[in-house]
Amino acid sequence: MAVLRWTDAAHTPPQLNPCVATFGNFDGVHRGHQAVIARVRAEGERRGIPSVVVTFDPHPVRVLHPERAPELISPGPLHEDLLAETGIDGLLVIPFTWDYAQQSAEDFILSxxxxxxGVQALVVGADTKGFGVGYTGDVDLIRQLGADHGFEVVVLPDLGDDQRWSSSAVRAHLRAGEVADAAAVLGRAHRVVGTVVHGFHRGRELGYPTANLERRSRGVVPADGVYAGWLTRLDLPPEAVDRRLPAAISVGTNPTFEGTERTVEAYCLDRTDLDLYGEEVAIDFVEHIRPTLKFASIDDLLEAMSADVAKARAILE
Structure with a gap:
């Protein structure tokens, strides 16, 4: 069943009331978020009612403290797609404005x-706090309102293995080029989405034609370097043979050619026959191969690219 999406709690589709719900920013929809949402679904199934996630657009910090706003791991449609893939029944995306932020924490929960x-159970993390005007909302307030208004409050502890699963941890790993560590927190490879545009065509001239993503791609771009990963052609149907292709991915300014513009480009392994211009593609970063380097000659660059492709192939196999 398709996920129902709407933007005003006062106009909740009747088939989603009553429900079990949770709320948050869920940037990256990492394993901690997934665990919370899985509990929402389980509580809903136990009661025979739907599961709903409540989130905000834009990120509240972008409105309240724009100078501190984080770069989003999974912005816009990518974020909503990841939430929909968790198997929830409904997604309430509240437009977050300065006026909306002036309501009290109690009013937010009640309205x-x-x-x-018509929530029957509200699932939250133990660290849920700082919502409502004055940042006064916390788990204790939610518990009190649950007792007063007849809904159960399910509080989950911080989750993680050797580190706490958090969006901040994912961003830190990506800034360091540690895409495998980021994937360990996300529960999947980190994804950047964008349209393929024309570049300088140097890759084609060297025998490694690349798909260059537009500068305004969606998702945090990892640190400069060469990576193994996958290119998914989002405009093709899921069953298409060439929809998902293994790739060697380069992030950086092409210092060997004295470049200044930072780009993301992917070479689909052993494929020189593809015409991807204008297509929307997803780049999934699996493993870091090496840092970006400036080579003394084209021959040195070609030797390195050949080694990169061999390493990417070995990783992805």
């Missing part, structure tokens, strides 16, 4: 979850 969603 959204009690009156809007």
């Amino acid at each position: 959204t979850f009690v009156r809007g969603l």
